[in-house]
Amino acid sequence: MFNYVCPIDDYRFLLADTLRFDREMEDLGREVDADLAVAVLEEAGRMCAERLHPLNRHGDEEGSRLIDGEVVTPSGFADAWRAFAEAGWASLSADPAYGGQGLPFILQLWLDEMLSAANLSFGLFPGLTRGACEAIMAHASDDLKATYLPRMVSGEWTGAMALTESGAGTDLALLKTKAVPAADGSYAVTGQKIFISSGDHDFGGNIVHLVLARLPDAPPGVKGISLFLVPKYLPGAQGNFTVRNGMSVGALEKKMGIHAQPTCVMNYDSATGWLVGKAHRGLAAMFTMMNAERLMVGIQGLGIAGAAYQQAAAYAKDRLQGRSADGGRAPVPIIEHADVRRMLLNIRAFVEGGRALAGWTALQLDRAHHHPDAAERAKADALVALLTPVVKAAFTDLGFESAVQAQQVFGGHGYIREWGMEQYVRDARIAQIYEGTNGVQAMDLVGRKLPLGGGSVVNGFFDLIQADLADHGAVPVAARTAEALDRLRQVTARLQGASVDAAGAAAVDYLRLFALVSMGWMWTRMAVAAGGEDDLHRAKRVVADYYADRVLPQSEGLATAILAGEQAMMALPAEAF
Amino acid sequence: MFNYVCPIDDYRFLLADTLRFDREMEDLGREVDADLAVAVLEEAGRMCAERLHPLNRHGDEEGSRLIDGEVVTPSGFADAWRAFAEAGWASLSADPAYGGQGLPFILQLWLDEMLSAANLSFGLFPGLTRGACEAIMAHASDDLKATYLPRMVSGEWTGAMALTESGAGTDLALLKTKAVPAADGSYAVTGQKIFISSGDHDFGGNIVHLVLARLPDAPPGVKGISLFLVPKYLPGAQGNFTVRNGMSVGALEKKMGIHAQPTCVMNYDSATGWLVGKAHRGLAAMFTMMNAERLMVGIQGLGIAGAAYQQAAAYAKDRLQGRSADGGRAPVPIIEHADVRRMLLNIRAFVEGGRALAGWTALQLDRAHHHPDAAERAKADALVALLTPVVKAAFTDLGFESAVQAQQVFGGHGYIREWGMEQYVRDARIAQIYEGTNGVQAMDLVGRKLPLGGGSVVNGFFDLIQADLADHGAVPVAARTAEALDRLRQVTARLQGASVDAAGAAAVDYLRLFALVSMGWMWTRMAVAAGGEDDLHRAKRVVADYYADRVLPQSEGLATAILAGEQAMMALPAEAF
Structure with missing residues (x-):
């Protein structure tokens, strides 16, 4: 296995030219520039390459184990987690009100890319913690926020999302876990959840579960689901x-x-919890988590593809x-063979196009939160909503396909464990399934996102692409993207x-077609920005x-x-059938 | 996990109408008809479903192990092998001169489909034995044939192919294993081989390795490679x-x-072997094995896809x-959702189209061996040569893609081991790699097969398809296939x-396009043959x-x-890069 290398030159290129980072930050009145961003990413890349990547294959071999009811993560994981949190990586983009560093979301997303590239099982710990924090921030009472957020943001504590049950996966209307109100305002939560990532571990500190359950008076279906904060450790008399x-x-x-990720079957047996958000409105609170998670899961596909490419x-x-x-000449390095190049270029075309598109989407998320103009915020928010299912699904499908192609470059050596290529394939596969298949x-894209604003959101996005393509007609990819955009408009109608x-x-x-056009747009921007004669x-x-x-x-x-x-x-x- | 069901109705349909089996057999003067063929396949299906499928998941969990230098296969495998051989399944299509039953190759190929569907790790044992038998039959001395073939054909002994070395995979010119002639006409073979399927086991009986090695006077490159028969057990003084x-x-x-398949690193240390075929002509002898194996490997993709579909x-x-x-209505069976149907229909369109195309190719192989007219034999042989890389590569790519889609139907339950879906994905993956990636x-298709007969072979195949499509213009798939054939002809030129x-x-x-057209042709034949109002x-x-x-x-x-x-x-x- 070769070392993992942070793609810092590409990040620098994207920030400077393709995504016009400095101008975007100026628009938002934020004091971050590309130089600072590159410095942060470079440091993050060093941590991923030196600390997390070396644990990846070993983590797969050793796996997390359950010993006497307690999860034991692979050796090195607990230490790595503490080092990760202490260096501040857990709090990178979090709200400064709770101890976060408040850096732009684009840095978070690219950190997620490198985490997934270096060690997906590890990367799920901070990812899920962040998702749980966002739901708590958006929906929980001030008491809960004050108690839980600072320690979750710092990485002292972690978070987990407990949604799925054996009979209720995609269809949460079927879930059966119960929550019964107690006299002190808390609830007793009882039920079984499955597929709970980071549900338990041995990193020390509390583990904060956000659990979907039904109140006794709940109406049937999704309108009767509430969200509860259920910590592994409850406050004792001393407040500890x-x-x-x-x-x-x-x-x-x-x-x-x-395998290194402890995905748990969790049993809640009159566990004490507190309501997050309103009763019966758990689905809305859950989607706050899910939307943040879905972008991150898309990036997991990108991250693994990039690592597999390297x-x-x-x-x-x-x-x-x-x-x-x-x-x-014979023998020659197989990079000389056209078909090997084909596989590598397929991956690279996705990784670099996807990295740019993810960056653009992340900048929209920053706009949605920080732009001084409310109309601009709403516009950006709608674009993020539109692109979230595209990034989640297309990037994880392409991530898996990329891992498979990278494995193929190794021939028989890709099928045995030694080189680690088959692990990329096995690890990448989950991202196509979880957080909504x-x-x-x-279906979210076609059924919910195309109708946004009566179709004005999607058409606005297409207009934006079309204007960019018209500006850049000189590069060949612009013309081909314009043809594909015509097809996309036709089927959209x-x-x-x-x-x-x-x-x-x-x-x-349709989603794949949408993603192809969106990345073609980014390739157009990149081709135009890459007018120089240096290697990159x-x-x-x-x-x-x-x-x-x-x-x-x-x-x-x-x-x-x-x-x-x-x-x-x-x-x-x-x-x- | 649900039971495996032999697709007997489809076999019957294909034999009767689509492939006109009885007429083909009459042309070849063979006394086999569709009724007999169906009876054989039905019995084979029962064996696969009842005996081999139940060992599949357990075989994956237990795996083959190496204990004190000896391979121990998962419990049940050795018994199943003996039952398989005793029932005559190992000798189904083998030459009656060596105890085989000489049944048409189409039955062999569909038996292979069911073996791969039920238990790919197991199916490799008979598959590799058959490949080794074919090389021995075609190239070995009469003495070697008489000594080894009857017991290999019966399944008392098994075979293995020892080609790959750590530095020599696709490029056999680089292989280093040596063979030194001894005074008694045998050779001392020394070297290390990797990725040797069925290299050892605990079924009892001898294991006959066919090993590629270089003689001391060998010219460099592929023109200096010879093939040797190297048995695990040598004849003793008593002839046992x-x-x-x-x-x-x-x-x-x-x-x-x-995992159940014992894929070995084999060390040969002055192992006694005998030359198969001429010195320095091992590659030709090897290709006799490889061509038979390549069709079989293609069928492995088909088999796993069919099982995953079920x-x-x-x-x-x-x-x-x-x-x-x-x-x-809610909740409903997910088969009602369009996207679930899409995944299932993608798989089914491949499985049934591929099954028909495999059957057609197998009938050409029977023609190539048995047609009374030498020109017809040569024509059929060329068609098999043309289609072999198509079946191998397209069917294993589609087989893997099918396993992934079938896994996706299960959502999160597809990612955990319980349902066996992730095993199909892991098992199917190897078929895209071995026997030539x-x-x-x-490259074989484009570089070696398109030029056959100065292009007359491929154009003859296209003409055959075109004539069939013209006859059947009434079914919609004929017109779409004709359009795709036009594209294929254009890029072929x-x-x-x-x-x-x-x-x-x-x-x-190009190979994928070729396969799409070929299966479109089969779907045209099937659609025309399916004029009735029964469910099938x-x-x-x-x-x-x-x-x-x-x-x-x-x-x-x-x-x-x-x-x-x-x-x-x-x-x-x-x-x-």
Whole structure:
């Protein structure tokens, strides 16, 4: 296994030219510039490369274990967590009111990229903690905020999200966990949850679960779900958190990957909890967590793809097999073979295009929070809502496909554990499933996001792309992206007001088409910004051409398939499957 | 986990109508008809479902282990192997001259499908034994044939292929294992081989390795490689095979999947072997094995896809989540949701189209061996050569993609081990890599198979498809396939005489396009044959429409990407990756 290298040159390039970071920050009145951002990212990259990446394969082999009812994480994880928190990485983008550093979200997202690249199982701990913090910040009482947020923001304590039950996954209307009010204003929570990432660990400190449950008087369905804060340790008489709450780990899930991550079956047995937000309004509070998480999960796909690319590119330059194309030299590094380049360029076209798009989306999130003009805030917020399912689903699908292609570069050596490539594939797979499967994301895009503002949000986004493409017509990728955008507009018009079945039949192909166009837009911006003759600029122009020539053509078949409609998909009776 | 069900109705349908089995057998003067074939397949299906499928997940969990230098397979495997051999399944299609039953190859290929569906790790034992038998039959001396073939054909002994070395995978020119002639006509073979499937086991009986090595006077490169038969047990003074040869298992490979399969690092230390075929002509002998194996490996992708489909379809009919499209019922079986149907239909369109195409190819192999007319034999042989890389690569790529989609149907339950879906993904992955990576298959198609007969073989195949499509213009899939065939012809013309880089840049996309058209042709035949009003015929017509509407459009982007050429792929210097 080769070292992980922080993609700092690409971050610097994106901040300076493609994303115009300094101007964006000025607009928001924030005192952060690209130089500071690069310095932070460089330091984060060092931590990921030196501290977390070396634990990744070993973490997979050792795994988290359940011993006498307590989770034991792989050796090195607890120390790494403490070092991570002490260096301030847990609080990077958090609200200064609770001890956070309040740095722009783009730095958070790119830190998440590097965390996922270096060690996805580890990266889930801070990721879920941040999601839990956001829900508490947005919906909990001031008491709960004051008690829990500072220690969660600092990383002394961690968070977990307890939503899924064995019979209630995508469909939370079916969940059965109960919460009964007690005289002191707390609740007794009882039920079993499954697939709970970071549900328990041995890092020390409290573990704050946000649990979806039903009150006794709850109406049926999703309108009867409430959210509760249920800590592993309750405050004792001295105010220190030493009293074990009525919750325990029933088992660790045996999973395909992310073995180091303790994914728990959690049993709550009259566990004490406090309501977060209003009764029966838990779903809204949960979506505060989920939306933040979904962007982060998309970035997990990007991170693993980037790490897998680095490994595969290094291997391809090192491994000697076969003859040069002119027949004159043998053996040659396999990087000389066109098909090996194809696999690497597919990954790279996604990683760099995706990294730019993630950065752009993160800047919109900063605008949504900090822009002085309320209309600008609302506009940015709507764009983030539009792009969240795209980033989550397309990036995790492409992340998995990238890991598979990087593994393929290694041939048989990719299938054995030694090189770590098969771990990338196993780890990347989960991101397509959790936080709402990618099918659910696609339905969210088509069913909820296209109708936003009566279609004005999506059309506004397309107009923005089109204006940029018109400005930059000189680069080849602009023309190809414009063609693909035409196709996307055509199918978008068809899907406005489509039936549930028609939307469902189109959704996954539509989301992919949407992502292809969005990344084509970013490749256009990058190709234009890369006008110089240094290696990075030259490479950007070549990969932009590759994206235009070899990736964007997929838009043709996707559009045709979508326009074919749902008829053949819905014609078979269920029993004929 | 649900039971595995033999797809006997589909086999019956394909034999009767789509593939005109009885007429084909008559042409070959063989006394086998569809009724007998169905009876054999039904019995094979019972064995796979009742005996091998129940060992599949347990085999993955327990794995093969190396204890004191000896391989111990998962409990139940050795008994299952003996039952398999005693029932005659090992000898199904083998030459009656050595005790085989000489049944048509199409039955062998569909048996392989069911073996792979039920238990891929197990299925590799008979598969590799058959490959070794074919090389011995075609190239070994009469003495070696008489000594080894009867017991290998019966399944008393097994076979293994020892080609790869740590520095020599795709590029066998680099292999270093040595063979030194001894006075008695045997050779002393010394070297280390890796990735040796079925290299050792505890089934009892001999294990016959076919080992590639260099003679002392060998020229460098692939023209200096010879093939040797190296048995685990040598004949003793009494003629019984009790003397351990100088070979041992250095380690078991730790793999992503097929854990029950003992994939060995083999050390040969002056092991006694005998030359198979001529000195320095080992590559030709090896390709006799490889071609047979490559069709079988393609079928492995098909088998796993079919098994994963059955599991996912059963789960989708059982699992209740979400609301009906009209909003009226909740929860409903997820099979009602369009996106779940999309995933299932993608798999089914491949499985049934691929099963038909595999059957057609197998019938060509029977023609190549048994047709009374030499010209017909040569024509069929060329078609098999053309289609072998297509079946190997496209079916294993689609097999893996199918396993991933079937896993996705299970949501989070697909990621945990319990349901067995993640095992399908891990197991299916190897088939894209071994017996020549799918990139190598694609280069074989473009670089070696398109030029066969100066292009007349591939054009003859296209003419055959075109004539069939013209006869069946009434079904929608015929018209869509004809459009895709036009695209395929156009890019084929472009690739005739292309440079190595241009061929390599196009190869993988080209092979997928070729497979899409070939399966479209089979879907056309099936749609026409399915004119009745029974459930099977109705479903065939719907899935044919699905293939036309939602799968064939991929041909558009593939053709565009291929025609874009290799420029962007070759422009980056190696160090820029």
